[in-house]
Amino acid sequence: MAHRPDFENKGKYRIFFGLNNEFTICYNDTKPISNNSWQAVNPLMKNLPIFMMQLSILIALTRILMLVLGPLRQPRFLSEILAGVLLGPSALGISALISSIISPFEGTLLLETMANLGVTFYMFLVGLEMDLTPIRKIGKTALSVSIAGIILPSIAGAGLHSLVRQQQKSTIRSPVMGAFFWSIALSVTSFPDLARILSDLKLMYTDLGKTALTAAVVSDLSCWFLLVVIVSLINGQQELYVAILVLFGMTIFWFMMRPFIYWTLKQISATSKESSTVDKHVYFILSLVLLCGYITELCGAHSMFGAFMLGLMIPGGELGISIMDKIEEYVVGILLPPTFMITGIRTNLEYIFADFSVGLVLLVVFLACCAKIVSTLLICLYFKCPKRDSLALGILMNTKGVLALIILNEGRNMKGLEQQTFSCIMAALMVMTIIIGPVVSFTHKSARHMKQYYHSNLEKSKPEAQLRVLACVHSTRNVSGLINLLQFSNATRKSPITVFAVHLVELAGRASAMIIFHDKSKTTDSGNNATREKAEAEQIASAFESFENDNHAVTVQPLTAVSPYASMHEDVSNFALDKLANIILIPFHKQPNAVGGWTDENLQHKQVNRNLLATAPCTVGLLVDRGLTSTFNQESQNGMRECRIAMLFVEGPDDREALAYAWRMAGTPSLILTVVRFLPGKDVSESTDNFEDEFDQSGILTAMFEREKQKQLDDDYLNEFRFRTMHDQSIAYIEKQVNGGDQIVSTITSVYNDFDLYVVGRGNGIKSPLTAGLSNWSDSPELGPLGETLTSTDFESPPSVLVVQQSATLPTGSKKLKMFGNSSHSAMETFVNHRRSDDGYY
Structure with missing residues (x-):
């Protein structure tokens, strides 16, 4: 078991109370003397080169990991999160020289700003490509899987967080509200990442793939609704009426803007048949993403909620396709990587064992991984589904991806998670991601492996x-x-x-x-x-x-x-x-x-x-x-x-x-x-x-x-x-x-x-x-x-x-x-x- 330090020296930085919810960083920064009242050095020009270096290194390291992990059937998300962890204090960041160059604390503000912007546009794309049609045609199995996949993991998340909190030897323990973020993180199923995994495994169009996607849509929407409530309550100092006002405002926002967008697009298609007309409105929609994010921030919620709702409101026609074609690669490839960098900096796998034994950490990771699998297995066995497909469906519903990172980072921003519990749940998410591809590939490729020797003539x-x-x-x-x-x-x-x-x-x-x-x-x-x-x-x-x-x-x-x-x-x-x-x-x-x-x-x-x-x-x-x-x-x-x-x-x-x-x-x-x-x-x-x-x-x-x-x-x-x-x-x-x-x-x-x-x-x-x-x-x-x-x-x-x-x-x-x-x-x-x-x- 590691010793918990009161402070730590890292090069020019001295970090006090590095394990707690809040910590203090002291460092010397020399500024040139100026006679003018305005400072001589533009802070943006000072931190921007650091950000560009961080982004370049992160993207290059991600590509290298994708080449290494691709043959092992690991998704892109694992390469991205591992790249962030490797650049953080868990690996390369241990060196004071490297950490001061790659991830200096004075550049964190700009990095977090870009990460929030990337999350906002990413959630807009998630809402844009999410199809709500399957909800109208959802079957009993998919609905039951999605409901059970929320209830049991939520209980498991709260219980595991309470267990970890009781085992902490710190004078300042993890806040109680961290249990909400653990519960939501274990309950969510990332629809975009699940769709990519099913597409890579060529299971998208099987009954298993359809059920997983349909259940993921219901799970995502339910978890985002819970997250809105939790964030609103915390921002409103746990006053319930604040959450009600936020939800009421977002509901009015949905029913007022959605018909207006449909009417506008109908008028555009009626007056012009040229494809260039659609392109002219793409930039207006992108500006509207920022406006919707600003409105939801005023309501007491994160800007990503407004962007997500706007994406759901955009019809999936020519306009939706044009938006995806124009900005998807830029958002996923440039704006989103700062989120992985922030996550990696906040994750310190060494600090997990400062208060926890190895056995406790392994138990928490194991139970966190089993929550979704067990709930799905019970439902599928009740409906007498094949055991092979039931196991694969449970593992697929454990797909977390970027959405889980967004939930945990939001909990960290709101001081609901300190570094130990944040790092512990991050370890569980990485283990979940690692086992999905190989296990599902084994369970279902083995069936096709048998069938491939029987060629129908x-x-x-x-x-x-x-x-x-x-x-x-x-x-x-x-x-x-x-x-x-x-x-x-x-x-x-x-x-x-x-x-x-x-x-x-x-x-x-x-x-x-x-x-x-x-x-x-x-x-x-x-x-x-x-x-x-x-x-x-x-x-x-x-x-x-x-x-x-x-x-x-x-x-x-x-x-x-x-x-x-x-x-x-x-x-x-x-x-x-x-x-x-x-x-x-x-x-x-x-x-x-x-x-x-x-x-x-x-x-x-x-x-x-x-x-x-x-x-x-x-x-x-x-x-x-x-x-x-x-x-x-x-x-x-x-x-x-x-x-x-x-x-x-x-x-x-x-x-x-x-x-x-x-x-x-x-x-x-x-x-x-x-x-x-x-x-x-x-x-x-x-x-x-x-x-x-x-x-x-x-x-x-x-x-x-x-x-x-x-x-x-x-x-x-x-x-x-x-x-x-x-x-x-x-x-x-x-x-x-x-x-x-x-x-x-x-x-x-x-x-x-x-x-x-x-x-x-x-x-x-x-x-x-x-x-x-x-x-x-x-x-x-x-x-x-x-x-x-x-x-x-x-x-x-x-x-x-x-x-x-x-x-x-x-x-x-x-x-x-x-x-x-x-x-x-x-x-x-x-x-x-x-x-x-x-x-x-x-």
């Missing part, structure tokens, strides 16, 4: 089995083609189709990926509260719901994924795993024009498609839509016009997968399916040896064996298809011998050129002598040689093309699949059934 399923489709759309232009393709997929009561319609939205300039919730009751936001993404998402959801209403054997679940294009394929793959999809349907990155060419090529969408084809856990269908909608809606004299579909079979697993999907489509009324198998002619057979010379000599036998194996699989699957469809008049099977890619193209253009849709395999990883010449000039390898040929060949009426690829091959660890032995399929079936039984339990 249509070839292995029965044509009449239930089909689970993940239909991805970037915009409303992709909707009609995908819906009509799904209409061809033969949904019946014996073989229903479940469609997960995913709207892919780019995450651009937002700090966290806030999920867009859809509700079949069609509860829409009023006024201008709906953003462009939400409006487009509603149109997409409405189109798929109309498709569901017209087809009683179809179930549709609209979803939205908001992520950067670089990692968007990971969200889609995770959706496919969580929803146990059989096939992912994605649109081609080019849009057709009226003359048969292409327009509006989106290279980012192209990269998403390529990444998805390389990593997808199930079958992928890439649709090149060139009029599939008009074909389906045309009617003939006998009713609906027949739709003619051709499946072109060459060889390999992708072609078998394409045939499996075409087989599924064959039962659709008014649909004619023609399967054309291209077989190698005599010339191709004679040149096979030359073709095999392209392989390395050591791999010739392996390549020959694999080719024979695939050929046998092709023959077996085609024979089964022919046997089971031999009496179906809507299905025709044809074999054609060709000697190369040129003959395939000529055969298609001369004989098979009048089809509405072509279904082909991508041929990924297959070097076929029949298509070898087609891939020499490939511009879109994601279509495969045959698919690209069909999209580039001149047809009188350009057809639509569906390119199918079997689930991506495991890059490494294929041997691990053998560990399941012969029971792997049954074990995975048990797992799949368990997951399906848990769908929607939140």
